[in-house]
Amino acid sequence: MTATTPSASQPPLPEGLVAALTTHFGGRFSQALAIREQHGRDESAYPIMAPDGVVFAESTDDVVVALKACVAHRVPIIAFGAGSSMEGHLLAHRGGITIDVSRMNRILAVQADDMTATVQAGVTRRQLNTELRQTGLFFPIDPGADASLGGMAATRASGTNAVRYGSMRENVLGLTVITADGAVVKTGTRARKSSAGYDLTRLFVGSEGTLGIITEVTVRLYPEPEAVSAAVCCFEHVSDAVATVIQTIQMGVPVARSEFLSGNMIRALNAHSKTSLREMPTLFFEFQGSEASVREQADQVQAIASEFGGLDFEWATLPEERSRLWNARHNALFAAVQSRPGCRAISTDTCVPISRLAESLEGAQRILEDAPFPSMLVGHVGDGNFHALLLVDPENLAEVEAAERLNERIVRLALSMDGTCTGEHGIGLHKIPYLAEEAGEEAITLMRTIKRGLDPLNLLNPGKMFSLAE
Amino acid sequence: MTATTPSASQPPLPEGLVAALTTHFGGRFSQALAIREQHGRDESAYPIMAPDGVVFAESTDDVVVALKACVAHRVPIIAFGAGSSMEGHLLAHRGGITIDVSRMNRILAVQADDMTATVQAGVTRRQLNTELRQTGLFFPIDPGADASLGGMAATRASGTNAVRYGSMRENVLGLTVITADGAVVKTGTRARKSSAGYDLTRLFVGSEGTLGIITEVTVRLYPEPEAVSAAVCCFEHVSDAVATVIQTIQMGVPVARSEFLSGNMIRALNAHSKTSLREMPTLFFEFQGSEASVREQADQVQAIASEFGGLDFEWATLPEERSRLWNARHNALFAAVQSRPGCRAISTDTCVPISRLAESLEGAQRILEDAPFPSMLVGHVGDGNFHALLLVDPENLAEVEAAERLNERIVRLALSMDGTCTGEHGIGLHKIPYLAEEAGEEAITLMRTIKRGLDPLNLLNPGKMFSLAE
DSSP states (O other): OOOOOOGGGSOOOOHHHHHHHHHHHGGGEEOOHHHHHHTTOOSSSOOOOOOSEEEEOOSHHHHHHHHHHHHHTTOOEEEESSSOOSSSTTOOTTOOEEEEOTTOOOEEEEEGGGTEEEEETTOBHHHHHHHHGGGTEEOOOOOSSOOBHHHHHHTTOOOTTHHHHOOHHHHEEEEEEEOTTOOEEEEOOSSSOOOSSSOHHHHHTTOTTSSOEEEEEEEEOEEOOSEEEEEEEEOSSHHHHHHHHHHHHHTTOOOSEEEEEOHHHHHHHHHHHOOOOOSSOEEEEEEEESHHHHHHHHHHHHHHHHHTTOEEEEEEOSHHHHHHHHHHHHTHHHHHHHTSTTOEEEEOBOBOOGGGHHHHHHHHHHHHTTOSSOEEEEEOGGGTBOEEEEEEOTTOHHHHHHHHHHHHHHHHHHHTTTOBSBSSSOOTTTTHHHHHHHHOHHHHHHHHHHHHHHOTTOOBSTTSSSOSOO | OOOOOOGGGSOOOOHHHHHHHHHHHGGGEEOOHHHHHHTTOOSSSOOOOOOSEEEEOOSHHHHHHHHHHHHHTTOOEEEESSSOOSSSTTOOTTOOEEEEOTTOOOEEEEEGGGTEEEEETTOBHHHHHHHHGGGTEEOOOOOSSOOBHHHHHHTTOOOTTHHHHOOHHHHEEEEEEEOTTOOEEEEOOSSSOOOSSSOHHHHHTTOTTSSOEEEEEEEEOEEOOSEEEEEEEEOSSHHHHHHHHHHHHHTTOOOSEEEEEOHHHHHHHHHHHOOOOOSSOEEEEEEEESHHHHHHHHHHHHHHHHHTTOEEEEEEOSHHHHHHHHHHHHTHHHHHHHTSTTOEEEEOBOBOOGGGHHHHHHHHHHHHTTOSSOEEEEEOGGGTBOEEEEEEOTTOHHHHHHHHHHHHHHHHHHHHTTOBSBSSSOOTTTTHHHHHHHHHHHHHHHHHHHHHHHOTTOOBSTTSSSOSOO
């Protein structure tokens, strides 16, 4: 997280661009410092890097107009949804115009009989699920933050439910994307599967705004399960909690969520969410299905947990108990940050093949013994994915640099296990060297070729994901 | 399926290329007519279009050598696995060299604890499942034919199990691909999910050999279910069978397979596979899971079927009964072809959102009432995907042309329902105009940009999927 040229040193916006955007957008184009700074930060530990202006788009056409104007003036373009990126995706380190799509918040269609919905990119996952409530369907991808669907698609997000339902990779059926030439490209259909041509949908899912601006997203929905139950189980040792998860996955028990939290993470949750969980390594589980299936899954997991010395297997079957548990889990990041006033969390995000989870997680713990700041572990361990939250003082350069060195060691460990540097947060500004190391020179060359083909002027979220210069 | 220039009219292979391939491959490079013709046909109704030579690759390095030699001499390159394409993917309509990877049939690694396997591209799905038998794991994707994993990845194949396990899109974790510049690109990791960079894996899955040659495939495996049962149920009317499937899917019953077969399809199966099924519209189901879950699923489906007048709900719980049923289903294409001696099957492959399945299937039936040849319906209806098998006399141009017109009407109907022209067979030579209609000009332009970026000389399976000239 080295210092990056602040946008203040960028040349000012071309007058022609300001005029064009003002004419079209009126008050929906702003160069006010407060608005720009608000769009120059995210949930990462980076300092503010503000864009030179912000356009509030209300339609796909608005995005086309703003994008074409920026391209005509060779000015960078950054898409902005809910601002919940963890990796600096949204930061305008080369200046330019941010296109805020948060007002594109209409649910365009819910096809309940097909279990699909099409939404504008600024619709958030909570908004979608609220509007789905009376249909008996839900959208499962849940990254914790109330992210926008456009942002979730752009970062290939996942979260607690991915162990059962997959990530955005599996659940986006189609997109509307504006490419650098201003074309409105529709990808995919509403059919559940297709072999028709290149998989443009999945080329854009995870492309972090570097290949086009997503304006509409069509997603898969699922029937609300007949029965849901949750359970909490704590363990003396991290290794026993992890062994429980590994065996659960290897036996094919279709758990809907399986989350690990370190003892000090539980302590922070208790303080933040007024829960009274035992402050030990803990697993949260959720089971979904028919009544019989939920009971069967829960019995299987309880048996596995007790084999590994699980303590206090506690049930949360009432909706309000479950909500309290999962709200606490969702607030883990905030609880962690609150535990050290003034700190920011730098989050690792490695994901490894399930058999290597114990080594990966315990290895991270050992690496963090050297940390000059507190850290907590939390994660979607059923996928092999967890986060070490490194609670650094952002003003203390020594801490920030130490965090980067520790992050790097944790990433290297995951890569040595045929894992990935990022299970769900993406690359952004922060993990560029890790992606290069993970993907290898040939794959990065191929990514560059794609980027150059689709964005020859390098104006779409430039400088994110990989360096374009060889 | 208009006549295409036969490869005989192509200029002969450059002498330098013949010399280079002979030097490196010796007897593993052949220009013998029989070998060339064997590689110039597939399961489509196209006439033979033979390549000018065939290389039998035994390693990734072999593929690199052959590809680089062809590129140096500007000669087209076609990858060939099991030869089971339905859409002319493998045909050398512009001549060139076919790289046969069927000898690349080593299973490189089975990581049972991670439920992943890495295989060479020529490994077939049956071979993989045979070798997995003692691990308690299986690879679910089952397109009927004993296709190669490389070919299945290249066409984004699926099949009977996709309703439960997804298609190759969801089940390929990583690939080794040789790109047009001869680079050996490794995509993906063995982690279950990742947000690291562009999704190169899914760019190549379904790219039909036009962006690179796949030499290795890493796939997800699944635990063999504790219990499996199958059921057969017939109906007076197609509409009732379809309504049963739609409701099963909408209720979220996690069936492992749900296949529809028309009455005359059953008649052909009975003749071919010595079964004695009632010759009526029929559904085949398979249920997988724990004992309790299988029983519950089966009860749910039986209740739905009886609501729609299902007759003779019959169980096949013994492994040999199930095998007989699914073998019969797998042989449907051959049974259909056998029912009209000398015919070839042109197969439609539309897939629609589940609520439109009845309209789509009954619409196809009505369209086929005009056909001057027999036709049968069979399909993976739980996905909204089915095949009309049009049994044409390939020597009778009027029949072939009529089949194309009917296919087009069936495709248009699916596209009008936000469906796709191909659920699983791919585009190949056959569906180029349908892809253009489905994807739209902007998406095709984008596909062309990608193709030009990755294969600037247009040598990788040229002329397949879309026409490169605008």
